[in-house]
Amino acid sequence: MKKKTLFAAIILSIYSFGALAQGASEILKKTDDVMYAPKDQKASVKIILKDKKGNMQEREASYIQIGSEMRLFKFTAPASQAGIAFLSLPGDVMYLYLPAYEKERRIASHVKNQTFAGTDFSYDDMESKPLGDEYNPELISQDAETWKLKLIPKDPAGSDYGRIEITVGKDNNYLRSADYFDRGGQKIKQMVNTTIEKVDGYWTATEIEMTDLAKGHSTVFKTLGLSFDNNLTAEDFTVREMKK
């Protein structure tokens, strides 16, 4: 009898684990679907860097993006950054354009774990690939308003993070926050989508704050003039366009 009970408990727990895992995958898929619903997007951003003493620096940029793999990011201010452009294409093809050198420079994926232009985002964070492509999810907990998922990298060696814990809103399936942990399990970064609103019928974060907990340094991305479905094509994501 005891054996039967134990067997039933194991079966039940396996079933429950499976159900949770499936639930987590569905939640993550819906989150990715919501976040990558627009065909393309175009925006200008104000980037505010804050150090632990409260000193602030501002940068301005504009970007265009199709899906998750084509993005052209151009700095417009301050003077030291203006004109610097970063083009990301499928297959890890990335270019950096520095106006002082008057030519593009191909950059390899070793930069991915580096900070992007002095911000607290890494190049990898900036790539904004669907989370489901890179992580296996587990549902940790939930309350009336949110789900909390643990994301484990599918390719641990290729990721800077040991895991990410994300919070997703039940009302709109949009990512509310993410905590990044290193391979030793220490929380190293925290990202909060501080303003989430509907623009052109799509849920989107118009203000994001990323904090590097070790440095006590944070970066706020404020999106201005955001528009979706602009009929951008692959021709807008070329070295030619990057240098214009």
Add this chain to the structure above:
Amino acid sequence: MKTFVKPFILLILIGGFFRAYAQETPFRLYGELYFDNRVRLENGQWSWNENRLDLQLDKKFADKAKFHSQVWLRSFGYPFLYSAEQLFDKDETSPYNLDIREAYVELYGVFTKNLDMKIGRQRIAWGTGDKLNPTDNVNSYDLEDIWDFGRHLGSDAIRLKYYYKDFFLEADYILYFRPASLPRGDWAAGLFNPMELPPPLYIVSMEDSLAMPALNLKENSSYALKAGGLAGGFNFSLSYLYGRDGLPVNYFNRIMPVDTNGGVYLESKLFFPRQQVIGADLAGAVGSVGVWAEASLFVPEDEIILTNDLTGIGMPVVDSVILENKPWFKYLAGFDYTFRGGHYVNFQYLHGFVHERGQENLNDYFVINYEKYLFNDKLKVRPLTAAFVVSDWKELTENYALVYMPFLTFIPNDNTEISIGVRLIAGEGDDVFAQYKDKDEFVFSLKYRF
């Protein structure tokens, strides 16, 4: 009348073009202030004083055209004053210089949406290497500051570039030849081998003359073609240039005695030989390591013979071949990688520096750079920036140069960079850097961008 009408019509056409694209953005004026001062460690003498105002002006006309100009206004060097009379002349007491680096108009989508045209003084930057580019030969070198690798002069040119998907075809026509600028001060000596005279002869005075190419299309102009694209994850290109070597070649010397102690007067003649350059480059990644390579085959138009007229000192005229009519091959390969924690390493191997000609005269250069940003990117340290040069592998200890250039850069705000560093040079032999071995220096520079 005709000479008046032509420019007038041209002005109307240009004005009409810009009015047609009246969705213009405002002029954007930007640039930087740059102060660069260097002092020799051996004797404490100032060796460099550059105060540069770099002004750049951009104006975009919708997505159809762009105007760009870059001008350097500089107070350079030290006044050479030897007479009180010079104190009345501000050009003498405050030497300055104006340099139009670029001034061009770029038109996008000319005739067809895939064709861009760029007209005016421009930098045509080729190559995938990091500041060392054997394929970058359309513009002549600007070697004024020998340590500013990769700096070139702008050329007055017309460039057409046609894009198709991931590929491009470029054609450049360089209207006028501009010789390279040579290093200032005593840095120039490293680029040219001194003339050796048998004792007791020594040079008391010298004069040289440059044979500039005739001011016509055939002699003064150059053209270049380049095609490339992205295939298999690698960017690649093939190029061809029919141009001139921007560094002059000595083809005639005449020696005349001026005293009875062996003192002589040297008269030299130099010219800029025609050459063809066939090049190829690529850039991409192997795993997550960035890799790049370049190669250029330099094909001289003729053999170059140096005539030494020694009849003035009772010796015959001696002709010697200083450059055979044989191609030579310069190449470069490099990689870079960023380790966890932001430790960036860049390594390059170069065969053949900018001034070297002839296959047997090409030296090997190994260049490494390690850098790391600290304190929220406020400090950039470059403790290991170095170059090792070998001019003869068989007698390495007599033919090498080692240049060590550690630098610290403080970045107090986004627009300001203050750098200090040293250049320590050791070497033997006739390589350009080995000849700088007594020129160790301390460097202080400030850059403010606006």
